[in-house]
Amino acid sequence: xxxxxxxxxxxxxxxxxxxxxxxxxxxxxxxxxxxxxxxxxxxxxxxxxxxxxxxxxxxxxxxxxxxxxxxxxxxxxxxxxxxxxxxxxxxxxxxxxxxxxxxxxxxxxxxxxxxxx
Numbered sequence: 001x002x003x004x005x006x007x008x009x010x011x012x013x014x015x016x017x018x019x020x021x022x023x024x025x026x027x028x029x030x031x032x033x034x035x036x037x038x039x040x041x042x043x044x045x046x047x048x049x050x051x052x053x054x055x056x057x058x059x060x061x062x063x064x065x066x067x068x069x070x071x072x073x074x075x076x077x078x079x080x081x082x083x084x085x086x087x088x089x090x091x092x093x094x095x096x097x098x099x100x101x102x103x104x105x106x107x108x109x110x111x112x113x114x115x116x117x
Contacts, residue, residue, distance in 0.1 A: 004040070004067070007040075007067050007099075008037070008040070008041070008067075010099060011041050011042055011065055011067070011074075011099060011103075012035075012037055012042060014099065014100075014103045015035040015042040015044065015065070015103075016035070018033065018035075018044075018103060018106060018107045019032075019033040019034055019035055019044075021107070022107070022115070028049045029049060029051050031046045031047060031048050031049070031115075032046070032047045032049070032056075033045070033046060033047075033115070034046075034047055034059075038064070038066065040066045040067045040068075040069075041064065041065045041066035041067055041074075042064070042065055043061050043063070043064045044061070044062050044063040044064070044065075044106060044114065045059050045060065045061055045062065046059065046060050046062050046115060047059050048060070060079075061079050062078070062079065062114040062115060063076065063077065063078060063090070063106045063114045064076070064077040064078075064079075064087050065077075065099075065102055065103065065106065068095065071095060072097070073095045073096055073097045074095060074096055074097070074098070074099050074102045075089065075094060075095045075102075076089070076090040076093055076094060076095070076096075076102050076105060076106070077089060077090060078090050078113055078114065090105070090113070092105070092110075092111055093105050
């Protein structure tokens with residue numbers, strides 16, 4: 001198994017754990033966390049539900065964690081509010097060799113930039 005595959009499995013398993021923990025403590029009306037895999041990482045998504053529905057009304061990407069071959073580090077991005085499908089480096093922890101630090105930032109969201117509406 002290649003190094004890239006191992007890194008991908010590691011980021012996916014941590015993303016799954018973060019989403020499970022967030023979803024356990026929040027009602028669906030406040031949004032549910034999910035993620036999608038991308039070639040070199042994951043995109044975290046907040047699913048929005050109508051008050052009387054169990055079906056997702058719409059989804060919003062909230063964070064992207066990606067491995068950079070160039071810098072050999074994990075990079076954390078947030079969506080650009082002005083340009084669709086554009087990602088901006090997260091200003092408080094743009095990259096780190098420590099995946100735990102990056103994932104903790106997404107999970108705890110100390111600056112309320114990912115999970116808050």
